Amino acid sequence: GAGVSQSPRYKVAKRGQDVALRCDPISGHVSLFWYQQALGQGPEFLTYFQNEAQLDKSGLPSDRFFAERPEGSVSTLKIQRTQQEDSAVYLCASSLLLGGRHNEQFFGPGTRLTVL
Amino acid sequence: GQNIDQPTEMTATEGAIVQINCTYQTSGFNGLFWYQQHAGEAPTFLSYNVLDGLEEKGRFSSFLSRSKGYSYLLLKELQMKDSASYLCAVPPNTDKLIFGTGTRLQVFP
Numbered sequence: 001g002a003g004v005s006q007s008p009r010y011k012v013a014k015r016g017q018d019v020a021l022r023c024d025p026i027s028g029h030v031s032l033f034w035y036q037q038a039l040g041q042g043p044e045f046l047t048y049f050q051n052e053a054q055l056d057k058s059g060l061p062s063d064r065f066f067a068e069r070p071e072g073s074v075s076t077l078k079i080q081r082t083q084q085e086d087s088a089v090y091l092c093a094s095s096l097l098l099g100g101r102h103n104e105q106f107f108g109p110g111t112r113l114t115v116l
Numbered sequence: 117g118q119n120i121d122q123p124t125e126m127t128a129t130e131g132a133i134v135q136i137n138c139t140y141q142t143s144g145f146n147g148l149f150w151y152q153q154h155a156g157e158a159p160t161f162l163s164y165n166v167l168d169g170l171e172e173k174g175r176f177s178s179f180l181s182r183s184k185g186y187s188y189l190l191l192k193e194l195q196m197k198d199s200a201s202y203l204c205a206v207p208p209n210t211d212k213l214i215f216g217t218g219t220r221l222q223v224f225p
Contacts, residue, residue, distance in 0.1 A: 004158070033212060042120075042203050042215030043159070056211060091158070103146065103207055107158040 002026070004108035006092050012114045013082045021077045021111045025094030032075050033105060034067055035091040043091050049075060082115045089113070118142045120216035122204050127222045128194050136189045136219045138204035146210055150178055150189045151203040153218065159203055162189070191221075199223045 005024045013019050025032050031050050035043035036059075045059040051072035060067070064083075069075040079086055089112050093105035119141045128134040140148070147166035151159035165171055165180035165187060177190040189202055201220045205213040 031211070035213075035215075040217070040220075042205075042218045043213075045212040045214070048211055059212070103210060103213075104149070104161050104164065105213060107151075107160070109158045 004092055004094055004106050006090075006108040006111050008111060009109060010112050010114075012116065014116055015082060015084060017082050018078065018080045019082055019113065021079075021090050021092075021113070023075045023077070023092030023108060025073065025075070025092070026096075026106055027073075029094035029096055029106075031095045031097070031105075032069055033093040033095075034075070034077050035093065036061075037089045037091055037110070039088075046077070046090075079113075082113075084115050087113055087115045118206075118208060118214045120204055120206060120214055122202075122216040122219045124217065125220045125222070127224065130194055130196060130223055130225050132194050133190065133192050134194060134221065136191070136202050136204075136221070138187045138189070138216055140185050140187070140204070140206050140216075142206050142208045142214060144208035145182065146207045148178075148180055148187050149205045149207075149213065150187075151205060153201045153203055155200075162202075194223050196223050196225065 007022045033048040034046040037043040047057040049069040064080045066078045089110040091110045092108045095105045122138045150162040153159040163178035170179045175192045180187045201218040203218045204216040
């Protein structure tokens with residue numbers, strides 16, 4: 001497809017379950033970002049990759065959160081032992097390059113995670 | 117720290133003009149982005165400013181003053197479809213975006 005895709009679009013998990021969220025970036029985009037967006041708030045940075053290298057994971061809220069991009073394309077965000085406070089929309093974005101106007105990030109539709 | 121402030125909510129009438137302000141204090145500055153986000157959808161790019169001044173693109177314009185740490189998004193000839201959240205975002209470096217909380221704009225007929 002032409003844009004960033006994410007799956008699943010909606011995920012309901014019981015507290016304590018592990019979840020995996022997938023992101024397919026725009027083909028050829030070097031950088032990939034994960035953000036967490038709580039209801040009524042702006043997105044908050046979680047982590048980002050340049051190709052397969054995870055260059056910044058300072059936004060991951062705890063060691064229960066793990067992200068990978070093994071072949072420099074598709075990325076997975078994994079949350080272990082989910083808690084209710086993990087309920088949010090998880091947005092993935094990709095950009096062609098880093099810096100300036102080329103830092104324009106194209107966002108996917110997000111995965112809405114609800115933890116019961 | 118990083119801080120980006122914008123009003124939480126605004127209302128306007130169809131056909132009118134609305135200005136959404138954004139002030140920022142960030143550790144670095146590599147331009148300022150405005151994104152539009154309809155409820156339940158992905159943020160979509162509206163504008164990018166890196167130099168002071170006004171950038172006009174159709175009904176939307178964006179202004180930047182780096183010395184004041186200030187930007188605004190100007191929407192003219194408002195339409196019902198402009199009801200959305202408008203996100204101001206700054207990349208302190210060349211990577212991640214720091215977002216404000218977003219301004220929810222409601223346009224009434």
